[in-house]
Amino acid sequence: MEDSNDEDELWKEPVTDTTLQKRETDIERDQVGDSHLPHRRTIIHIDVDCFYAQVEMIRNPVLRDKPLGIQQKNIVVTCNYVAREFGVTKLMYIKDAKEKCPQLVLVSGEDLTNYRNVSNRISERLGMDENYLDVTDLVKLKKDNLPSTVAGHVFGDSTQHKSGMCTCGCYERILLGSHLAAEIRAALHKEIGITCCAGISYNKLLAKLVGEQHKPNQQTTLFPSSVPAFMAKLPKARNIPGVGHATARKLADFGVVTMVDLQQCSLEDLKREIGDSLAVTIKELSEGIDENPVIPYSKPQTLSDEDSFKSCCSVKEVHQKLRDLIKSLMIRLVEDGRLAGTVRLTIRRLSAENKYMNRESKQCNIPSHIITKLSKDNQQQICDKMEDILMSLFNKLVDVRKPFHLTLMNVAFCNLMERSKNSISHFFSPPKNQNLHTTIDKHCRSNSRSNST
DNA sequence: TGGGGTTAT
DNA sequence: ATAACCC
Numbered sequence: 001m002e003d004s005n006d007e008d009e010l011w012k013e014p015v016t017d018t019t020l021q022k023r024e025t026d027i028e029r030d031q032v033g034d035s036h037l038p039h040r041r042t043i044i045h046i047d048v049d050c051f052y053a054q055v056e057m058i059r060n061p062v063l064r065d066k067p068l069g070i071q072q073k074n075i076v077v078t079c080n081y082v083a084r085e086f087g088v089t090k091l092m093y094i095k096d097a098k099e100k101c102p103q104l105v106l107v108s109g110e111d112l113t114n115y116r117n118v119s120n121r122i123s124e125r126l127g128m129d130e131n132y133l134d135v136t137d138l139v140k141l142k143k144d145n146l147p148s149t150v151a152g153h154v155f156g157d158s159t160q161h162k163s164g165m166c167t168c169g170c171y172e173r174i175l176l177g178s179h180l181a182a183e184i185r186a187a188l189h190k191e192i193g194i195t196c197c198a199g200i201s202y203n204k205l206l207a208k209l210v211g212e213q214h215k216p217n218q219q220t221t222l223f224p225s226s227v228p229a230f231m232a233k234l235p236k237a238r239n240i241p242g243v244g245h246a247t248a249r250k251l252a253d254f255g256v257v258t259m260v261d262l263q264q265c266s267l268e269d270l271k272r273e274i275g276d277s278l279a280v281t282i283k284e285l286s287e288g289i290d291e292n293p294v295i296p297y298s299k300p301q302t303l304s305d306e307d308s309f310k311s312c313c314s315v316k317e318v319h320q321k322l323r324d325l326i327k328s329l330m331i332r333l334v335e336d337g338r339l340a341g342t343v344r345l346t347i348r349r350l351s352a353e354n355k356y357m358n359r360e361s362k363q364c365n366i367p368s369h370i371i372t373k374l375s376k377d378n379q380q381q382i383c384d385k386m387e388d389i390l391m392s393l394f395n396k397l398v399d400v401r402k403p404f405h406l407t408l409m410n411v412a413f414c415n416l417m418e419r420s421k422n423s424i425s426h427f428f429s430p431p432k433n434q435n436l437h438t439t440i441d442k443h444c445r446s447n448s449r450s451n452s453t
Numbered sequence: 454t455g456g457g458g459t460t461a462t
Numbered sequence: 463a464t465a466a467c468c469c
Contacts, residue, residue, distance in 0.1 A: 072455040091454060112456065244467050277461090306456060344463095361463065410456090459468075 038202070039170035039224050042177040043294065044133045045207035046184070048122075048196040049216035053080040055118045056107045058193055067101050069094075070109035073308060077109060081216055122192055132204050133184075134294040139176040143169075150175055151182040152198075152219035155210055156226030166224055170202055178221045185219065201227075205290035208241065209234065227288040237262040240285045247282070250274050262286040299416070303336060304344075305329040306410035311350070313405050322390045325411040326383050333413055334379065339371045341415030343386065345393040348408035359408070362393045365415075 048054065052070040057063045057080065067083035069076040076097045079088045086101035097104055109115070181198040188194055198219035199211025210222040210230065222230055237259055238248040251257070254273055256265050263286045270279040284290065305325045312318060322345075333340060344363035351358055370385050390411065398404050 075454050077455060093454080110456075242467070246466060300458070302458070304457065308455065357465080359464080363463085408455095457469085459466100461466075462464085 039168050041136045041202055042139050042173040043207040044181045045199040045211050046131045046196050047211055050078045052078050052109045054194050055115055067104045069104050069106050071106045072110050132294045139173045142176050150221050151178040153214045155222045155230055181219050203290040204292055231288045234259045302412050302414040303332050304412035308408040315400055321409050326386050330379055330383055338416040338418055340413035344412040345390050346410040347406050350405040350407050362396045
């Protein structure tokens with residue numbers, strides 16, 4: 001399977017703090033003013049190794065030496081590296097995994113609570129996505145103390161990078177970035193006991209892709225002079241983040257399969273086939289060009305909880321499933337601290353063809369007299385009210401007088417608003433992210449302090 | 454094929 | 463509301 005799993009991409013960089021973080025005005029300036037300097041930034045991408053498996057091995061160290069798979073329904077969603085030596089991979093059927101490795105130990109990973117907690121420890125919050133750091137400003141502080149070698153692996157011929165091809169100072173910045181990445185990884189290991197990979201380069205695309213060259217628990221650095229060779233070496237157009245199942249299929253339909261195919265395809269042809277904006281984006285990405293800024297972490301815009309199952313055919317079952325979903329979601333909402341403006345119910349029906357990706361949803365606003373009263377004390381009452389609302393949404397989705405067969409239900413809170421004492425003050429000053437004294441954050445701060453003094 | 458998330462249309 | 467993408 002080519003799809004990878006969320007647990008490998010775990011934390012977002014923290015936000016409001018320190019020299020490490022750019023303010024939005026800096027990001028705008030970078031995009032407008034300096035964007036003609038292609039290597040002006042230094043970006044690190046961090047990717048935790050088989051995260052769910054690592055969490056379970058921390059909880060139960062006996063599992064470290066055994067082949068371990070994390071199970072969700074009848075799938076191994078991830079596994080440790082002992083299991084991988086037997087040929088077990090991510091998103092493999094339990095049946096196939098057991099065939100490859102009969103002694104495989106399975107731990108259920110359907111409840112994400114533990115993973116969320118560890119994730120929060122790693123970065124004050126889980127970032128099931130954007131684990132990038134823009135360390136440009138940090139490495140600039142360290143320029144007077146240049147290491148002689150790169151930390152970790154280097155992609156390509158390292159002797160060529162030094163020979164004055166680029167005078168923008170990118171070599172020094174990226175070199176320093178590699179050492180910063182090594183320190184961050186060491187701190188993560190020491191303080192949390194978790195291993196990860198890192199990629200270091202001058203944009204998000206390259207940092208992410210190059211980090212996958214050496215796994216697990218290693219890091220790889222990519223300098224500008226090796227970028228053409230690196231991109232051309234990637235096997236498929238599908239390797240580009242942003243080219244998923246659907247786009248890859250369209251591309252293949254007119255003969256674009258490899259990365260080189262994509263590089264050589266004319267922009268006009270590409271635009272005609274997949275639309276202007278996507279064409280421009282992935283054409284640039286295919287050459288390693290990516291000016292997307294690292295986005296500061298912010299709280300998620302939705303909180304959702306879902307369950308899949310073989311069958312759910314009666315209103316009674318629906319009621320029970322919704323009750324369970326709402327209950328756990330409500331706990332998370334209270335912990336989050338915000339109030340939900342709307343609820344959404346999503347279902348998946350059993351259907352012969354179109355096996356996946358047939359979801360239907362209905363949403364509605366939550367009456368304000370319900371949401372503002374939410375607290376730890378009256379959660380039960382609120383849950384009851386929410387159940388009524390969800391059942392009415394369900395009746396809009398499904399004609400219960402006819403037979404139905406569901407295989408998934410999802411409940412989501414969206415339109416999340418910060419609680420504010422002064423009625424609608426949040427309307428004028430949207431939620432800003434506070435907090436943040438994370439492992440990484442502290443580490444970086446002490447780092448820059450010791451360096452600037 | 455799981456249990457989450459985001460963005461664009 | 464859906465469809466695409468990400469992990």
